[in-house]
Amino acid sequence: MIGRVWRAVTGWVSNVWSDIRASTDASLLGVARFVGLLYGPIDRSLRIDEALRKALKYRLAPHVGWRHVFGGITYLLFMILVVTGVLLSFYYRPSVEEAYPSVQHMASEVSFGWLIRDLHVWSANLIVLSVLAHMGRVFFTAAYKPPRETSWLIGLMLLFVVLAFGATGYLLPWDQWAYWTVTEVLDAMSATILLGGLATGAIMGDVIVSGATLSRFFALHVIVLPWIAFALLGYHFTLVRRRGVAPPAEVKETEDPWRPSAAWTVEELEKMDRGVPFFPHHLLRILVVVVLVIAVAITLAVLFPRPMADVASPYQLPGELVSTWVPVDVSLALIRYLGPWGFTAFTLLGLAMALLPLFDRSPERRLRHRPVAAVLGVTFFVGFAAAWIVGRQLRDVPPSERLPEVPSAVSDSVEPGVPLPDLGPTPLRPGDPDAERSRP
């Protein structure tokens, strides 16, 4: 018995050792294998080593450069959000009583809790900008044209997932700003026909934003949306790998010498000595971008921490309403200045832009020859930027008629008091010369 165990162990060790000796390259793979120990036996059946080597030999078309970096940045920010989000969830407690104090606790007492929290807040803002930059690049260079229209659609779903993540996460700090912003946006939503009171009621789970809403938003934020996001990301990345990066606008896809089919092969590119190897060229670029994005996010988190308003109260409007998320700036600006229908109209404009690729299937990819797309795109992006700038200036509490109604109706019934009797104008005021004279 002991002999059999001994033989098994020594056999396994000698296998690993021979693997290490057999490995002639001193690259990262060798290190991974050495540290991973079990790598050898598994690799023998799964051929991970070979797959990795193949992946590193992958070549990208020569025009692929810095402007293709935004998709990667988005993914990086998504991963930062996942990691910081998991760390936050160790301390966050999603209930009306505990949400606010638990955020206070992690922001002021947990070591580096402030950094994790502000990194999460800032990454949520940066991811919106990088998604839009990525989307803008794809839209204006017509990278969505066949055979890559599915990538565009999946990307679009990912955009909605990002917005849904932010919208649900926005309520979780449960302070006055979060509470009343969500109330106002849901109010605007319920005023439009497309979304309607029914959908808003289902999202809120109550007649006002309450504990039911908080539970819902938390569950969506940490359970439902991550699964959807990972599934869509997998699909998106697979499509990028299968279809390749779109060629430059001047090159007709059909005339592309190295793209006879939807996917081009490593061997083809190598044979024609076209393209830039992924390793080390692109990997180095990725390294620079990753380091810079993380540094920028940390800098923003350190210099501009998200302030906290008082704990949420449905009975009291906040003195001012500070927005801390880019789409909130944009939607508040739209709601305040254009009304709920302006908000809807802008959403429809975005939707039209998003759905254009489904109908725009001509092979023409130069922007000058695509006036409709250019006008739509420029209108949307300029409008977004303008609304963002306007929204940043907004600090006041909405002049909505519904907002003060709910709290006053409730507070009236709990605060006893007899109204000031209306006695009309006082006939004599001290220092009033006319009144002084009329006195006998």
Add this chain to the structure above:
Amino acid sequence: MKRPGLGLIIALLGTAAPLEASPAVQPGTREPAIEQDSEYGCLVCHAEKRRTFTMGVHSERGIHCDDCHGGDPSSVEIAAAHRGRFLGDPTKLQTIELCSSCHSDASRMRQYGLDSGQLAEFRTSRHGQLLLGRGDLNAPTCTDCHDAHLILPPDDARSNVHPTNIPATCAGCHEDEQLMGRYGLPTNQFHDYRTSAHGIAVFEAANFAAPTCTGCHGSHAALPPGVTEVVNVCDHCHVLIGRALHQGPHAASAVNGDFPGCLACHSNHGTERIEPAGIAAVCTNCHEAGSRAAAVGVEIQEETVQAAAELAAAEQAIAELRLSGRQVSNEVFRLESALTSYRQMAVAQHSFDLAMMEDLSRGVRTNTSLVRATAEARAEQQWEHKLLLVPVWFLAFSTVVLVWFKFRDLRHQGRA
């Protein structure tokens, strides 16, 4: 007992009730008591009195029209109903006699827990002196302040003498320029009161511990307090300030009537607060600018201004701490303690005890400095956070530089 025509009365009552019944009347509460009373002939004609009278306490206690007005309530003809001991519309003097016939009867009022001294009090009031002494019919009688038929307890919000209604009730005459002009009285009291600390407490905070007109002047014994009485009037509520004043140098003058007590610095109906920065200026109203007394005023002002500034700074620090996501319950407790000392300073000012003032202002500073210490620690922490940027950007820049070298290397290889 039964007389002919009784059926007719019942029939008339039966038709009269729905005719004038208002939607606010709830059937089955007070109305049946009178409907079932076959003696209520008065209401056949005086139906409009019925609504108000039945809402009041007299109706609840079984007092009927004829108890005050006389006549024969079982008759429905005018001549018959107004027969006998009939008073009709009583004059002001008759009203006083009428009301006091019950309300001055201590053994009758005992069961209701009511005081029976109203008439005695009224006799001492200016109103009573004018009406009873000089027969001046401009002076009010009972029913000018209390409604004649709608008799309600003072804690009923509909009553003329409910705290929120008393100022308006008094102002009904005291705002009448022509009427007050005859007695040389000002008419701005209500206006001043409304914006005063007392008025705001009553009207806006519904704090009925704050005085209305009657709180200082008395109700039935209404008179403006005399010079020596002012301190005692304010003392009712401002007990600690009154005690402090009596310990201080102003006590003797107030008792002797050399100066009008509290009114020397504060006004009567306006009761405006004297701001910390304005304390010394008030002293110079009586004392000469360079005098020793004026110097004490300056010293008190300095202590108070400094303490107020400390409090404001602490409040600001707490707001910033809260904004930065910190739990501030300890700091709020400190601020409350500082506020307590500050309010005690307001009391101590009236005794002109400088040693006590210094003690209390130290109490303010001790607490606010703890709040400030937390805020400073927080600011330092934020500065430390910024230091994190040094290693972060060092690493970032070195990575960029290294990659740049590597790229140069790669380009070199590509060319070679």
